[in-house]
Amino acid sequence: xESRSVVDQPRYRAYGRRHLDKLAKMEKLSREQLIALKAVSxxxxxxxxxxxxxxxxxxxDIPNDPxxxxxxxxxxxxxRADFLRLQDLVVGGGNDxxxxxxxxxxxxxxxxxxxxxxxxNVPMVDGEKVPGCQHKYRETVLFFPVQGQSCHAYCTxxxxxxxxxxxxxxxxxxxxxxALVRYLGEHDEVTDVLxxxxxPMVMNSRLLRRNIEPLLDPRLSxxxxxxxxxxxxxxxxxxxxxxxxxxxLLRLFEQVRASGRQLAFMAHFSHPRELQTAAVQEAxxxxxxxxxxxxxxxxxIRHVNDKAEVWAEMWRRQxxxxxxPYYLFVERDTGPKQYFEVxxxxxxxxxxxAYREVSGLARTVRGPSMSATPGxxxxxxxxxxxxxxxxxxxxxxxxxxxWANRVxxxxxxxxATWLDDLxxxxxEHQFFFDPYIRAMYEGVWQPxxxxxxxxxxxxxxx
Ligand SMILES: *Cc1c(COP(=O)(O)O)cnc(C)c1O
Ligand code: SF4
Numbered sequence: 088x089e090s091r092s093v094v095d096q097p098r099y100r101a102y103g104r105r106h107l108d109k110l111a112k113m114e115k116l117s118r119e120q121l122i123a124l125k126a127v128s129x130x131x132x133x134x135x136x137x138x139x140x141x142x143x144x145x146x147x148d149i150p151n152d153p154x155x156x157x158x159x160x161x162x163x164x165x166x167r168a169d170f171l172r173l174q175d176l177v178v179g180g181g182n183d184x185x186x187x188x189x190x191x192x193x194x195x196x197x198x199x200x201x202x203x204x205x206x207x208n209v210p211m212v213d214g215e216k217v218p219g220c221q222h223k224y225r226e227t228v229l230f231f232p233v234q235g236q237s238c239h240a241y242c243t244x245x246x247x248x249x250x251x252x253x254x255x256x257x258x259x260x261x262x263x264x265x266a267l268v269r270y271l272g273e274h275d276e277v278t279d280v281l282x283x284x285x286x287p288m289v290m291n292s293r294l295l296r297r298n299i300e301p302l303l304d305p306r307l308s309x310x311x312x313x314x315x316x317x318x319x320x321x322x323x324x325x326x327x328x329x330x331x332x333x334x335x336l337l338r339l340f341e342q343v344r345a346s347g348r349q350l351a352f353m354a355h356f357s358h359p360r361e362l363q364t365a366a367v368q369e370a371x372x373x374x375x376x377x378x379x380x381x382x383x384x385x386x387x388i389r390h391v392n393d394k395a396e397v398w399a400e401m402w403r404r405q406x407x408x409x410x411x412p413y414y415l416f417v418e419r420d421t422g423p424k425q426y427f428e429v430x431x432x433x434x435x436x437x438x439x440x441a442y443r444e445v446s447g448l449a450r451t452v453r454g455p456s457m458s459a460t461p462g463x464x465x466x467x468x469x470x471x472x473x474x475x476x477x478x479x480x481x482x483x484x485x486x487x488x489x490w491a492n493r494v495x496x497x498x499x500x501x502x503a504t505w506l507d508d509l510x511x512x513x514x515e516h517q518f519f520f521d522p523y524i525r526a527m528y529e530g531v532w533q534p535x536x537x538x539x540x541x542x543x544x545x546x547x548x549x
Contacts, residue, residue, distance in 0.1 A: 096329045099239070102135050104128045110135075114146055126173035127160035129190035130197075131423065132241045132251035135159070138323055139240045142364050153358050153397075156390040158240050164423035169193050197422055199249030212270040219261020220270070224462070225488050225536045227279040227314075228271065232298045233262050235287035239323035242357070244388050244427045246419045247285065264301045271307050276536055281314040281353070288319035292332040296339050303346040313343050314351040320381075321354070321361035324370035337377050344378035352381045354410065358392050359400040362408065371408045381405075382413035387434050387455060388427045395440035402441065402449035415454030417466070420505055428504045431455065431478065435466045453483060459506040461520040462486055469499055477512040487523065487534035495519055 102110055107128070111121040124133075135158050143154040150161065162170050173193075176186045210222040221229040241251060261267065271277055280302055287295060302310055319326045327333050343350040352374055356362060374381060383405050387393060392401075402412045415438055418427050429437075434455045442450060457464045462485035470479055476499040482490045495518060497509035511518050526532030 097137060097325050099323060099325065099330065100137055101239075102140070104133050110140070114140065114144075116149075120150070122174060122177050123162045123170075124160060125177045126170060126186075127162060127165055129173060129186050130169075130193050130252075131160045131164060131243060132245070132248050133158075133160055134238070134241045134251075136240055136323060138325065138366070142366070143321075143360055145360075151390075153391045154360060157242055157244075157357055157388075160243055161390075161426065164243065164426045165193065194249070194252060197249075198420060198424075210270050210274075212266055212273060215266070217261075217266040217270045218263075220267055222274075222277070222537070223486060224484050225276050225534070227281055228267070228274075228277050229281045229283055230264075230267055230298070231261055231283055231285075232264075232287060232290065232294070234290045234294050235282070236285040237289050238284065238286040239289060239319055239326070242318070244386065244391070244418060244422065246422065248422045250285070264298050268301050268304065268307070271302070271310060275309040278309060279312045279314055279351075280310055281316055283316035286317050286319055287315055288317040288323075288326055292335040292339055295336065299339060299343065303343065303348065310348065312349040312351050314353050316353045316355070318355035320352075320367055320370055320374075321356050324364070324366040327370040327373050328366060333373075337373060340374065340377035340379045350377070350379040352379050353413070354381050354383050355385055356383050356401060356405070357385045357388070358397060359404055362401065362404040368408065371410060375409050381408075381410035383410050384414035384416065386416040386418045387429060387437060388418055389429050390427065393429050393433075393437060395437045395444065398437065398441035399444035399449075402445050402452060406446075406448045412449050412452035414456050415452055417455045417457045417505065419458065420507075424504075430501060431466050431503050431505075431509075432469065432499070432501050435469065456483065457506050461518075461524050462490060464506055467494070472496070472512075475512055478509065480509075482520075485520070486527070486537075487520075488536070489534075490520060493519070 104125070107121060107124055110116065111124075116124070139154065139158055144158070145152045145154070149155045150159075165173070169189075172189060173186065176189065208221040208223040210217045210220050210228065219231040219233065221231075223229075236250060238251075241248075245251070267280075271280070282298065287298075290298070299313060302313060325333075327336065330336075340350045340352075361367065371381060383401075385392070387398075392398065398415065405412050417431065417434055418424065418429075438455050442452070453465060455466045457466070462482045465481040465483050466478055467481045468479040470477060477496040478499055480495050480497055482493050482495070485491050485493070496512035497518075498512045500509060503509050523532055
């Protein structure tokens, strides 16, 4: 048998807030940086691993390095006054209790539950909520297994940050797949199940199989695609190479394919550097060899990837590796948004400049896309109509499928960063979906495909 060196078989090891002193020594962080990290990571989740530290971050370029910004909390992510209070406590060297109490207070002011997602999209079966599921768009059900609620490293911009720091309990995660299977049995309009987290790839293959195999039941023949939303290829490609269950995991992907379904690996890549290591390239090859497809998506984030050349290069590399560019997202309104946010106008410029640089094979990407309450809304362009400068918006995915591919207009606003900041153009008082969304919150409207719950007398917003 071939013997492999330790370097060939890296073992996953996570570093968090309590390893900061050690990390500072390893990577020569200044005393100032260390203090700032201790302060901010009390509020925002922090986790890295040897691969992120050793192969992705360029330590000669911190703090500007994009992967450092992606994974290491920065002073600017908090309000100045909050940061200074935390820093005082760190420098004062008092007990952690006081620091953590202040941290919790700051967390609660940071919109830990964005988007009205909680109330509106919980599916029901046999008069009960299906735990850990979300059914917002007719064809696709999201499933959040409880064992998949962490990640191989944490992104500083993550909109799920609240669950990683324990502000938000895991009401939103599922402990068992049975209720979902029963629900899907009654909903043949659903073609896709998207397993998400956190990152489902933190589960071992046995757990993952327990969550995926039941979906392959012949009675669920209307389920055509299993999607897995994950950043594991970027943060820990060894998951598919040398982790003890790597081969078994790939067998599971093959099993999905053998059932006649697509296994769509929805890979979160934020920067081309994440595609450059030998490990990620080999991992992509192994995943594609199972017959799975890899589709790539990420939000556009200031300090990380707010440059056209970064996206163009990322899409080119993805296509060359056999992966498919899918979505460029606008960052949601949560956590340290002011640190990361880029206006819609600038995001569109970056997207368009990148789009112009690549071949048609990379123009499968859609964006900039906002996952907003009525649906996924693309910022498709800026133009002038009858003397009024407007954003051309397009709903690519709506709560009501009738809304898909519908174009609408908002007054141009150079500062706007989200759909909520926009006003309808041409003197209109509301967007076409506004009355429906209002009625939905009032519990008096649902799209036709979702009306069953109403018919059985269940509350829309239970
Ligand atoms: C993006 C998204 C989906 C999937 O939409 P596609 O356009 O089919 O990729 C499903 N559910 C929710 C809640 C989403 O945000
Ligand atoms: S990998 Fe995804 S879920 Fe995990 S921290 Fe990053 S954005 Fe959040």
